[in-house]
Amino acid sequence: MLEITWFVLWGVLWAIYFALDGYDLGLGTLMPILAADERDRRIMYNAAGPFWDGNQVWLITAGGVTFAAFPATYAALFSGLYTALMLLLFALILRGVSFEFRRKVDSERWRRVWDYCHVGGSFLPALLLGVAFANIFQGIPLNAQGVNEGGLLDLLNPYGLLGGVLFVLMFSLHGSLWLGVKSEGPIAVRAAAMAEKLWLALMVVVVLFLVSSAYFTQLFDNYMNNPVLFVVLLLAVLGLVQARVFLGKRSMLKAWAASAVAIISVTLFGVIGLFPALLPSSLDPAYSMTIANSASSQLTLKIMLGVVLVFVPLVVAYQAWLHVTFGHKITDADLEYEEAY
Amino acid sequence: MDVLLLSRLQFAFTTFVHFIFVPLTLGLSLLVAYMEFKWVRTGDEVYKRMAKFWGKLFLINFALGVVTGIALEFQFGTNWARYSAYVGDIFGSLLAIEATLAFFLESTFLAVWIFGWNRLSPKLHNASIWLVALAANLSAFWILMANGWMQNPTGFVLRGDRAELESFAALVSNPFAWQQFAHVLFSAYVLSGFFVLGVSAWHLARGSNVDFFTRSFRIAAPFTLVFALALVVQGHHHGSTVAKFQPTKLAAMESHWETMNRAPQYLFVIPDPANERNLVEILPIPGGLSMLAYHSFDAEVRGLRDFPLEDRPPVMLTFASFRTMVALGFLFPALAAWVWIRRKDPQSSPRLLRILPWVIPLPYIAIQLGWIVAEVGRQPWIVNGIMRTEDAVSAGVTAGQVGFSLVLFGLIYGLLVAVDVFLLMHHGRKGPKSSKNKEDDAQRQDADSGVASQGSPA
Numbered sequence: 001m002l003e004i005t006w007f008v009l010w011g012v013l014w015a016i017y018f019a020l021d022g023y024d025l026g027l028g029t030l031m032p033i034l035a036a037d038e039r040d041r042r043i044m045y046n047a048a049g050p051f052w053d054g055n056q057v058w059l060i061t062a063g064g065v066t067f068a069a070f071p072a073t074y075a076a077l078f079s080g081l082y083t084a085l086m087l088l089l090f091a092l093i094l095r096g097v098s099f100e101f102r103r104k105v106d107s108e109r110w111r112r113v114w115d116y117c118h119v120g121g122s123f124l125p126a127l128l129l130g131v132a133f134a135n136i137f138q139g140i141p142l143n144a145q146g147v148n149e150g151g152l153l154d155l156l157n158p159y160g161l162l163g164g165v166l167f168v169l170m171f172s173l174h175g176s177l178w179l180g181v182k183s184e185g186p187i188a189v190r191a192a193a194m195a196e197k198l199w200l201a202l203m204v205v206v207v208l209f210l211v212s213s214a215y216f217t218q219l220f221d222n223y224m225n226n227p228v229l230f231v232v233l234l235l236a237v238l239g240l241v242q243a244r245v246f247l248g249k250r251s252m253l254k255a256w257a258a259s260a261v262a263i264i265s266v267t268l269f270g271v272i273g274l275f276p277a278l279l280p281s282s283l284d285p286a287y288s289m290t291i292a293n294s295a296s297s298q299l300t301l302k303i304m305l306g307v308v309l310v311f312v313p314l315v316v317a318y319q320a321w322l323h324v325t326f327g328h329k330i331t332d333a334d335l336e337y338e339e340a341y
Numbered sequence: 342m343d344v345l346l347l348s349r350l351q352f353a354f355t356t357f358v359h360f361i362f363v364p365l366t367l368g369l370s371l372l373v374a375y376m377e378f379k380w381v382r383t384g385d386e387v388y389k390r391m392a393k394f395w396g397k398l399f400l401i402n403f404a405l406g407v408v409t410g411i412a413l414e415f416q417f418g419t420n421w422a423r424y425s426a427y428v429g430d431i432f433g434s435l436l437a438i439e440a441t442l443a444f445f446l447e448s449t450f451l452a453v454w455i456f457g458w459n460r461l462s463p464k465l466h467n468a469s470i471w472l473v474a475l476a477a478n479l480s481a482f483w484i485l486m487a488n489g490w491m492q493n494p495t496g497f498v499l500r501g502d503r504a505e506l507e508s509f510a511a512l513v514s515n516p517f518a519w520q521q522f523a524h525v526l527f528s529a530y531v532l533s534g535f536f537v538l539g540v541s542a543w544h545l546a547r548g549s550n551v552d553f554f555t556r557s558f559r560i561a562a563p564f565t566l567v568f569a570l571a572l573v574v575q576g577h578h579h580g581s582t583v584a585k586f587q588p589t590k591l592a593a594m595e596s597h598w599e600t601m602n603r604a605p606q607y608l609f610v611i612p613d614p615a616n617e618r619n620l621v622e623i624l625p626i627p628g629g630l631s632m633l634a635y636h637s638f639d640a641e642v643r644g645l646r647d648f649p650l651e652d653r654p655p656v657m658l659t660f661a662s663f664r665t666m667v668a669l670g671f672l673f674p675a676l677a678a679w680v681w682i683r684r685k686d687p688q689s690s691p692r693l694l695r696i697l698p699w700v701i702p703l704p705y706i707a708i709q710l711g712w713i714v715a716e717v718g719r720q721p722w723i724v725n726g727i728m729r730t731e732d733a734v735s736a737g738v739t740a741g742q743v744g745f746s747l748v749l750f751g752l753i754y755g756l757l758v759a760v761d762v763f764l765l766m767h768h769g770r771k772g773p774k775s776s777k778n779k780e781d782d783a784q785r786q787d788a789d790s791g792v793a794s795q796g797s798p799a
Contacts, residue, residue, distance in 0.1 A: 049452070049455075049456060050452035050453070050455070050456045051452065053407065053448040053449075053451070053452060054445065054448045054449040054452060056411075056448070057440060057444045057445050057448050059411070060410075060411060060414055060440045060444055061437065061440040061441055061444070061445070063414055063415065063418075064414065064433065064436045064437035064439070064440045064441075065437050067414075067417065067418065067425060067429050067432075067433030067436055067437060068429065068430075068433035068434040068436065068437035068438075069433075069437075070429075071425055071426050071427075071428075071429020071430060071433050071503070072426045072429075074417075074418050074425055074426075074429060074433065075418055075422035075423065075425040075426040075429070075735075076422065076426075077418065078415065078417075078418025078419045078422065078425070079418060079419055079420070079422035079735035079736070079737055079738050080737060082419050082735075082737075082738050082742050082743075082746075083742055083745065083746070085415055085418075085419055086415075086419065086742075086745075086746040086749070089411060089412055089415055090749055090753055092408065092411060093408040093409070093411070093412070093753060093757070094753070096404060096407060096408040097404050097405065097408055097757060097760075099404070100400060100401065100403075100404035101401075101404070101760060101764065104401065104764050104767075104768065105764070105767070145736055145737075146422075146426075146736075146737075147736050147737030148737055149737075296429065296430040296433070296434070296505075296506075297430050297500075297505040297506055299505070299506050299507070299509070300430045300431070300434050300505070300506045303434065303506075303509050304434050304437060304438075307437075307438055307441055307442070308441065311441045311442055311445075312441065315441070315445040315446075315449075318445075318446075318449055318450075319445070319449055322449055322452060322453060325453070325457070325460065325461075326452075326456055326460075337456075337458075337459065338393075338458075338774070339455045339456065339458065340456070
């Protein structure tokens with residue numbers, strides 16, 4: 001029971017990470033398309049300004065919890081996806097410092113360099129996370145020793161790439177909606193128009209992804225055995241539809257919240273489909289990393305459950321407060337603010 | 342080169358770079374919080390400008406601490422998969438607790454602090470940087486409990502093919518880990534103190550923003566002295582815990598080969614590891630090593646020859662790093678005392694002002710050397726006495742993969758460190774932003790330097 005609780009928490013933490021870091025990675029990805037000038041770029045940097053670092057900690061926590069609750073999975077997953085994870089890491093490093101460094105020297109060329117780092121460092125993580133998770137859903141060639149026998153290029157199979165496109169579109173839509181929340185004037189208009197286009201593209205890819213999941217993965221087995229689980233998929237569809245409805249009314253905050261629900265549901269859709277595996281082996285189901293063969297001891301799971309149940313709600317509370325406190329539309333005064341990005 | 346060596350190089354390199362940024366974060370957050378607290382208490386604008394100026398240097402430094410930190414968490418899984426699977430039950434949970442308790446708090450309230458100057462009441466704003474300081478120090482606690490466990494594993498049982506947690510209380514009351522925690526905190530405070538003193542001295546020597554930097558100097562002076570002294574005392578006790586729990590490390594630190602009672606402490610030694618002896622040993626203090634390690638002149642200190650060759654750490658590196666660290670550790674209280682004597686009017690000693698900027702790198706060097714002693718001195722074990730480093734490396738990763746990432750780490754980190762040092766020097770030299778009201782500023786400049794035309798050199 002404790003293991004199952006942890007499996008759910010594991011999925012939830014990744015889902016929260018995608019729903020939060022998703023929008024600032026999306027903002028960075030869209031910057032070359034949506035920002036017409038330096039002022040627009042600064043609006044986009046500052047739309048993510050107070051939030052991106054706290055959002056990114058959810059990745060560290062999701063990774064840390066994988067390590068703590070399912071060490072064997074953590075070991076097989078991180079060493080198995082070595083090069084992809086290193087690329088993710090370098091991208092996140094460059095993106096992170098681009099916020100801090102960009103305005104520290106008053107030079108057009110200097111800013112341009114960090115803009116490149118920022119855009120690449122936002123797009124690449126979205127793509128890589130999508131590719132990685134689609135490959136997890138599909139299973140990787142883990143052998144009896146828990147070693148991935150495939151290489152980086154094996155990750156770039158059709159289903160994996162489709163997952164990458166899915167994540168880039170999901171995050172970009174999420175980011176353009178957040179930009180709609182945080183900005184006004186021409187850039188907000190462009191953000192909403194972009195969100196409409198992205199939404200259409202995303203719907204097409206979501207349908208493709210679900211159909212391919214039935215074809216390439218075993219994700220639907222659990223749903224067939226337990227049809228009540230389809231609620232999660234329904235929630236994902238509802239989230240997407242609601243996002244479009246609110247977007248049509250230009251209720252950007254509600255549209256963004258609906259998009260967050262969609263991202264969380266899509267993630268949980270995959271995680272539930274994996275159960276009881278965390279990392280299926282495509283060679284032999286017996287080699288899969290599962291709850292049974294990779295969970296930590298009962299004592300560790302118990303202590304960690306206490307920690308998570310007390311502190312994660314607290315984190316959610318103060319991060320929600322952060323979003324409320326700094327959720328206002330960015331004005332000229334905000335851009336003139338000395339500490340602004 | 343093989344995967345093991347490449348992975349060790351990569352972990353050593355990325356940890357080194359990460360730890361360039363961490364210590365300043367630990368100490369400067371406290372000093373900035375205190376400066377802002379003084380502003381909230383007294384309403385004196387100069388303290389607000391101080392919090393902003395030192396806060397800016399803090400932020401430049403902090404950004405790199407954050408991003409290089411993620412690299413470490415990832416690498417346990419990517420490069421040390423067998424280690425991760427073996428000890429995740431214990432080590433992984435400490436990392437997860439660190440993220441949940443400390444990282445969220447730190448990153449969220451730092452954002453509140455950066456963006457909240459005009460949006461929050463001064464008290465609430467000040468509270469946010471106190472929370473950042475608390476979180477930074479809390480994160481040090483958890484990561485040192487994790488590292489302390491690698492040095493002296495406690496609270497676990499070996500079951501099946503892994504180490505499992507048996508007592509969380511034993512895990513977090515690990516005496517070795519607590520000594521390490523204190524040692525890292527105190528040394529980080531000394532580093533941060535000398536950082537503030539060095540930058541302040543640079544400006545005071547040039548007569549720029551005299552009032553501003555004299556006050557900064559006065560805040561940093563007692564802070565630095567207290568922790569430099571505490572570090573010497575604590576360092577001695579830390580040495581005794583090493584003697585107790587890691588006798589091979591102690592023997593390597595001292596290049597001590599023969600087991601003996603009344604082991605002397607030589608002031609000058611040249612080790613000769615190939616022949617398992619020292620080439621030169623002069624200026625002995627009889628029973629000194631026994632005294633330092635076990636608080637008794639007669640105690641027996643085991644020598645390296647007593648341990649099988651395959652269980653000994655590299656002697657030369659451990660020994661030289663330890664000696665140099667200790668020498669620097671004794672230099673700091675002396676310098677801090679000099680600073681403290683001159684704290685009221687630092688400009689009365691131009692020589693001190695000239696020296697202090699050059700002192701800034703020294704605590705950095707001492708701290709990195711300390712980590713060499715801790716980590717190289719623990720070899721050949723990754724978890725002392727439980728698991729060897731060679732058995733910890735990932736099975737499925739190739740030398741080509743690690744070579745690729747190591748080269749990229751080298752390039753990216755090299756670039757980032759260069760940019761960071763450049764930005765710190767650039768903004769450190771630029772000095773604080775003048776206050777908004779130009780007239781006020783002109784008056785302040787008058788009061789500061791006595792010369793109206795003297796501005797801050799860019």
